[in-house]
Amino acid sequence: MTELIARRLDIDALRALRAIDQHGGVTRAAEALGLTQSAVSHKIRRLESSLGCDLLDRRAGGRIFTAFGEELLHYAGRILSLHDEALLNLTRTELAGRVLLGLTEDTSCSDLSRILGRFRRVHPQVAVRTKVRMSLVLRAMLDRGELDAAIVQVFAHEVRPTDTVVLRERLHWVRARGLAIPAGGPIPFLSFDDDCFYRRWALDIGQDGGIDLETVFECPSAAGIVAAVGAGLGVALLNEHHVTAGMDIITDLLPAPPDLAYVIRRARKSRNPAMDSLVAVIEDEISRRGGLALAV
Numbered sequence: 001m002t003e004l005i006a007r008r009l010d011i012d013a014l015r016a017l018r019a020i021d022q023h024g025g026v027t028r029a030a031e032a033l034g035l036t037q038s039a040v041s042h043k044i045r046r047l048e049s050s051l052g053c054d055l056l057d058r059r060a061g062g063r064i065f066t067a068f069g070e071e072l073l074h075y076a077g078r079i080l081s082l083h084d085e086a087l088l089n090l091t092r093t094e095l096a097g098r099v100l101l102g103l104t105e106d107t108s109c110s111d112l113s114r115i116l117g118r119f120r121r122v123h124p125q126v127a128v129r130t131k132v133r134m135s136l137v138l139r140a141m142l143d144r145g146e147l148d149a150a151i152v153q154v155f156a157h158e159v160r161p162t163d164t165v166v167l168r169e170r171l172h173w174v175r176a177r178g179l180a181i182p183a184g185g186p187i188p189f190l191s192f193d194d195d196c197f198y199r200r201w202a203l204d205i206g207q208d209g210g211i212d213l214e215t216v217f218e219c220p221s222a223a224g225i226v227a228a229v230g231a232g233l234g235v236a237l238l239n240e241h242h243v244t245a246g247m248d249i250i251t252d253l254l255p256a257p258p259d260l261a262y263v264i265r266r267a268r269k270s271r272n273p274a275m276d277s278l279v280a281v282i283e284d285e286i287s288r289r290g291g292l293a294l295a296v
Contacts, residue, residue: 011083013047014076016040021073085118096125097274102138102150103130105222115285119278126274134195142267148275149266156259163263166286170240171257173250176232181253186214188234193220198237205255
């Protein structure tokens with residue numbers, strides 16, 4: 001028993017381990033967690049010392065995690081989820097009411113699903129109604145008072161002082177690896193539908209800059225656009241986490257797109273205590289995890 005106590009799993013160290021996995025390394029994990037690289041490294045080394053095994057593969061060109069590290073990651077997700085749910089449950093206040101929440105396709109497949117599920121279990125008297133739409137549609141619904149809040153994409157320069165940023169990402173022009181772009185003729189453009197602000201930006205910039213974009217494929221789903229790029233049907237605008245190994249990022253020929261931000265945006269109306277509590281939970285979770293993890 002004494003040996004087991006000495007080998008305890010530190011919650012902050014597990015968060016650091018998960019952040020390394022999510023962000024692809026110690027340096028990026030430290031940035032996401034708001035810590036120094038040495039602080040994150042110290043947490044991991046202390047955990048390794050406690051367990052008596054290496055968790056990170058520090059060989060040049062090696063994988064990020066050892067076999068022990070991979071195994072611990074599996075447990076870390078479950079431990080942190082139970083820890084956070086217990087903390088929320090023990091500090092909860094009785095809430096009742098209704099929350100109308102908007103999500104994009106990306107965010108509906110992210111950590112938010114788990115956060116919403118836990119919030120529902122802790123606050124069973126709060127009815128959460130979620131609608132998944134394109135960002136421009138969600139923004140219009142907020143303006144009309146049809147939602148209490150939404151997590152939407154905006155260009156980074158459009159973030160408002162009242163927004164809560166949950167993730168920043170790059171937007172890229174992409175094509176299938178080796179696909180030639182026609183010289184002098186129209187460029188085949190793979191586009192989301194009319195409700196996509198990527199599309200509106202591309203067509204506006206194209207007209208202003210004399211770039212001839214011809215929409216040859218239109219689809220409201222990211223999965224459809226990714227498949228069309230992979231098939232070599234043309235060029236597309238995709239955010240960073242949708243770029244795959246089979247794609248080339250285009251850095252010339254086309255204007256550089258603006259950076260993106262995912263934000264929590266509230267409706268301009270009377271306060272909703274249930275919504276306030278849900279937003280606070282999301283903000284706290286993102287702060288501790290160093291950002292929002294999106295599914296690919």
